[in-house]
Structures are given as structure tokens and as C-alpha cells.
Amino acid sequence: MSEEKKNHSKEDFEPKIVGFLCNWCSYAGADLAGTSRIQYPPNVRIIRVMCSGSVDSMYILRALLEGADGVFVGGCHPGDCHYIDGNYKARRRMVLLENILGTLGLEKERVWLRWISASEGQKFADTMKEMTEKIRKLGPNPIAKHWNL
Amino acid sequence: MTQKALKIKENDVVGSINDFLRQLLSSGKIQALLVPQSTPSKKVVYPVLIADPKKLHSDIIAPVLPVATATVVSKLTKVQPPSKPIGVVMRACQIRALVELVKLNQASLSNIIIIGVDCPGTFPINVYADFPEKKTPTHFLLETLLKKTKDADQYLRSACHVCKDPIPTNVDIVLGFYGIDLDKELIVEAHSEIGRELIKDIPLEEITDDKAREKAIKDQREMKDKQRAVFLKDKEGMKGIEKIAEFFDKCVNCHNCRQACPICYCKECLFDSAVFDAEAYKFIRRAENKGLFKLPSDALLFQLGRMNHMILSCVQCGLCEQACPNMIPLMEVFIPAAENAQKEFAYHPGKDKAEKIPMIVYREDEFLEVGEK
Numbered sequence: 084m085s086e087e088k089k090n091h092s093k094e095d096f097e098p099k100i101v102g103f104l105c106n107w108c109s110y111a112g113a114d115l116a117g118t119s120r121i122q123y124p125p126n127v128r129i130i131r132v133m134c135s136g137s138v139d140s141m142y143i144l145r146a147l148l149e150g151a152d153g154v155f156v157g158g159c160h161p162g163d164c165h166y167i168d169g170n171y172k173a174r175r176r177m178v179l180l181e182n183i184l185g186t187l188g189l190e191k192e193r194v195w196l197r198w199i200s201a202s203e204g205q206k207f208a209d210t211m212k213e214m215t216e217k218i219r220k221l222g223p224n225p226i227a228k229h230w231n232l
Numbered sequence: 233m234t235q236k237a238l239k240i241k242e243n244d245v246v247g248s249i250n251d252f253l254r255q256l257l258s259s260g261k262i263q264a265l266l267v268p269q270s271t272p273s274k275k276v277v278y279p280v281l282i283a284d285p286k287k288l289h290s291d292i293i294a295p296v297l298p299v300a301t302a303t304v305v306s307k308l309t310k311v312q313p314p315s316k317p318i319g320v321v322m323r324a325c326q327i328r329a330l331v332e333l334v335k336l337n338q339a340s341l342s343n344i345i346i347i348g349v350d351c352p353g354t355f356p357i358n359v360y361a362d363f364p365e366k367k368t369p370t371h372f373l374l375e376t377l378l379k380k381t382k383d384a385d386q387y388l389r390s391a392c393h394v395c396k397d398p399i400p401t402n403v404d405i406v407l408g409f410y411g412i413d414l415d416k417e418l419i420v421e422a423h424s425e426i427g428r429e430l431i432k433d434i435p436l437e438e439i440t441d442d443k444a445r446e447k448a449i450k451d452q453r454e455m456k457d458k459q460r461a462v463f464l465k466d467k468e469g470m471k472g473i474e475k476i477a478e479f480f481d482k483c484v485n486c487h488n489c490r491q492a493c494p495i496c497y498c499k500e501c502l503f504d505s506a507v508f509d510a511e512a513y514k515f516i517r518r519a520e521n522k523g524l525f526k527l528p529s530d531a532l533l534f535q536l537g538r539m540n541h542m543i544l545s546c547v548q549c550g551l552c553e554q555a556c557p558n559m560i561p562l563m564e565v566f567i568p569a570a571e572n573a574q575k576e577f578a579y580h581p582g583k584d585k586a587e588k589i590p591m592i593v594y595r596e597d598e599f600l601e602v603g604e605k
Contacts, residue, residue, distance in 0.1 A: 141537045161596065174594070175590060175591060183539060183540060189472070196603045229477050230526055231526050232477055232533070
């Protein structure tokens with residue numbers, strides 16, 4: 084994406100979303116969306132992780148500070164974690180991160196946690212559509228223009 | 233709880249406390265005492281482990297906290313706790329930090345007798361070392377305690393100014409300044425069985441007015457709460473990337489704050505690891521991403537990352553701020569963040585040893601809206 088295009092009005096701005104998907108559910112869900120040929124916006128850059136519980140808030144913060152417009156974390160539904168309780172821990176961690184971002188007045192709306200199972204290809208595609216549109220409305224991440232961080 | 237009074241001899245508060253501590257140490261019931269004691273230059277007061285009662289010349293009132301006493305106790309007990317009791321003299325914030333370190337398996341309270349001291353607050357280490365008044369900082373502070381003036385407030389570290397709780401809890405023995413005429417007596421409280429056993433044979437007086445202490449503690453806590461509310465209200469505007477980026481502009485990535493923090497215990501911090509080493513082309517790519525790239529990089533990531541990792545256990549001692557070479561007033565961001573985060577999880581760091589750190593436990597039926605929106 085060229086610099087000029089990036090600075091256009093909100094409507095034709097293409098959000099960059101970093102997605103951390105758990106190996107056992109959400110990544111398989113994304114895979115199913117692909118193999119089922121379900122269309123969804125190409126704005127998300129997927130990083131496969133072993134568990135949503137392995138996503139340290141550092142990963143999310145780094146993506147945001149480097150200028151990602153949104154960060155998505157996908158995990159198994161509560162109770163379905165391959166490692167028993169990783170997603171419960173991810174949930175607490177997300178609550179903490181959102182709380183801190185709220186205190187500092189940084190946009191917590193850019194960080195999403197969703198439960199998507201391996202059979203929910205449609206839900207993955209729908210969630211990506213929803214998130215891309217919400218972030219598009221929010222506009223580019225204001226942190227992106229700060230180079231002195 | 234047993235409450236007694238220690239007679240102040242010849243108007244010498246520091247000397248009388250030292251007599252008490254010497255008797256404690258010579259009783260043979262404890263094998264050593266960790267007390268704040270002045271260096272020969274009198275410039276600063278360090279926690280000193282004293283085995284010989286004759287060498288004990290502590291200054292537990294000295295308003296300075298050069299290092300986290302909790303970290304020192306962690307060092308003393310982490311590999312193997314002592315086989316016989318040792319006493320540690322600590323301020324309230326450091327006892328809270330020690331409780332957190334115990335929960336994090338970084339310290340042991342086995343054979344550790346905690347002697348808490350009422351804390352009127354501490355001055356920044358450099359103010360203490362080159363104190364502008366004619367008296368020594370200890371005498372200056374004592375005088376304000378005796379006359380109940382607020383003269384010392386101007387020198388207090390900002391963290392002490394808005395201290396969460398200056399009265400020690402989770403202790404065996406308390407040495408109290410509040411609720412008593414400090415020119416005559418000092419309060420000695422035993423909060424545990426072992427505490428009672430230790431002060432049993434030391435000559436102490438009965439307390440005449442046992443309600444005075446309770447009231448004085450309440451007043452002190454209320455006063456700090458008020459100052460705290462004003463501080464928090466004042467810092468509400470610290471929001472948004474513009475302000476946060478400006479706030480941390482002076483951060484040079486030295487990591488001194490992490491070093492001073494009693495909670496930051498990781499042997500290898502992520503920020504010292506090879507994660508941030510990369511080939512030149514990756515730095516150039518990052519420069520191309522925003523058009524330019526500041527080095528050293530990731531100062532804000534360090535601050536926010538560290539905050540995410542320790543804020544739930546933050547006891548608000550303010551040592552991070554004291555350690556900052558560029559005098560970033562870190563408490564302005566860390567106190568509001570700690571307050572909000574700890575409230576979210578209804579967690580009270582340092583209050584109760586049995587209370588689990590929020591990030592190691594969970595409930596299935598909590599935060600149900602998160603992940604489902």
C-alpha cells in the first residue's frame with residue numbers, strides 16, 4: 084500500500100490487522116473458511132500461535148505501537164481449550180490489557196478477542212468482515228504516525 | 233494484639249529504639265536483625281544485617297528508601313530461608329511488596345520476623361543525602377512528628393505524599409509513632425504469637441490511652457486518602473497517545489525503574505533478551521514503515537510491557553520514579569494504572585498472603601462479555 088493511499092479519507096483506508104489465532108480452534112476455523120471458499124476481507128495478517136493463552140500482552144502492544152490498526156486474538160470457546168484453561172487466562176489478560184489501555188486513553192477498541200472453533204469457518208469470515216469495517220470506521224491507528232516511541 | 237509503650241530516654245527517640253532493638257537481638261531469640269542503618273558518611277541509610285548487638289546503630293526513622301527492602305529480604309530467603317529467626321525492620325510499602333514476592337515464590341517468610349514501622353514518608357535519596365535544612369533529615373522529621381506540622385511534606389517523594397497505607401500490616405511487631413506522645417513514649421505492638429514471645433522479656437510500659445492509636449491511624453489514613461484522591465483527579469487528563477508519548481519522551485531505555493522495582497523479579501527480562509536483536513535490514517524495514525525510526529527503540533513498549541507484567545502487584549512504593557535518571561514522574565501514570573487494574577480484579581496487593589495473584593487464577597463464569605461481543 085502506497086503512502087498516498089494510506090492517507091486518504093477514512094472510507095478508502097485499508098486497515099492492517101494482526102491476528103493471533105490459536106492452533107487448535109481459530110486457525111483451523113480460518114482454514115475452514117479458506118477451504119470452504121468463504122470470502123472475507125484480506126486485511127488480517129494471521130500469525131498462528133499454539134494457544135490464545137500464549138499471547139502475551141507484549142505481542143499486542145508491539146503490533147499497536149508499530150502501527151497496526153487492529154489486533155485480533157482468536158481462541159477456542161471457553162471450556163474447549165486444548166490446554167484446558169489457556170483461553171480463560173487469555174481472557175483475564177485481555178481484561179487487564181484493556182483496563183490499562185483505558186487508563187492511558189489508548190484505543191482499546193482496536194484490540195479484539197473472540198472465540199472461534201475449528202468448525203466455525205463462517206463465524207471467522209463474519210468476524211473478520213465486522214472487525215475490518217469497525218476499524219475502518221475508527222480510522223488509521225494514530226500511534227502509527229508517532230515515530231518517537 | 234498486645235500493645236505496650238516504650239519509654240523514650242533523655243529525649244533520644246533513635247537511641248531508645250536502638251536500645252529496644254539491641255535487647256531484642258541480645259535475647260538470643262533472633263540470630264540477626266535487618267535494620268536501616270546510616271553509612272559512615274551519614275549520606276544514606278541502607279538495610280544492614282546485624283549479628284552483633286554492639287554494632288547496632290540503626291536509624292529506622294531516617295526518611296529515605298534507597299533500595300527496595302523487599303528485594304533484600306527476597307535475596308536473604310530465596311535460596312534457603314534462615315534456620316533460626318531473623319528480624320527485618322520494614323516500612324509498610326515494603327511489607328506489601330514482600331507479601332507479593334512470597335506469592336510469586338521469590339521470598340520466604342519462614343523464620344522471618346517482620347518488624348513494621350509507622351512510615352511518615354521518605355525523601356528522594358538525593359534530597360536526603362544533601363539535606364537543605366540545618367538539622368539532619370531524621371531530626372527534622374522527628375520534630376514535625378512531635379509538633380504535628382506538615383513541614384516535611386515539601387520534601388516527600390510523590391509516592392509517599394499519596395501513600396496507599398503508611399501503617400504496616402501483616403507484621404509480627406509494630407513500632408508506632410502515631411497516637412502517642414513521641415517525646416515520652418513509642419508504641420510497641422505484638423501482632424503474632426512469636427511477636428508477643430519476643431517482647432515478653434523487654435521492659436515496656438502499659439498503654440494509658442488505648443483509643444488514641446486507633447484514632448491517629450484513622451486520621452493518618454484519611455489524610456493520605458484525601459491527598460490521593462486529589463492526585464488521581466489531577467492526573468485524569470493523562471490520556472491519549474500524544475500525552476503518553478510526550479510523558480515517556482525522556483525514557484532512554486536504561487531499565488533502572490525495573491531494577492529498582494521490588495515486584496520486577498524476572499532473572500532474564502524479555503527486554504534484555506535477544507528478542508530485540510535483529511539484522512540491520514529489519515531495523516531499516518521498521519524505518520521504512522513509518523519513514524523514520526528512533527533508536528534506542530521500544531522505550532514505550534518497555535514501559536507499557538513492564539506495566540502489563542507487574543501492575544497488579546504494584547504496591548506503589550515509587551522506587552521506579554526515584555531510580556529514573558531523567559526524573560520522569562512515573563507515579564503519575566503508574567498509580568492511576570495500578571488503582572484501575574487492581575480494582576478491576578478486586579485485588580489488594582500485599583494485603584493478604586492467601587489472596588491469589590489474578591493472573592494465575594481464573595473462574596469459568598467471569599468476564600463473560602469478553603470474547604463474546
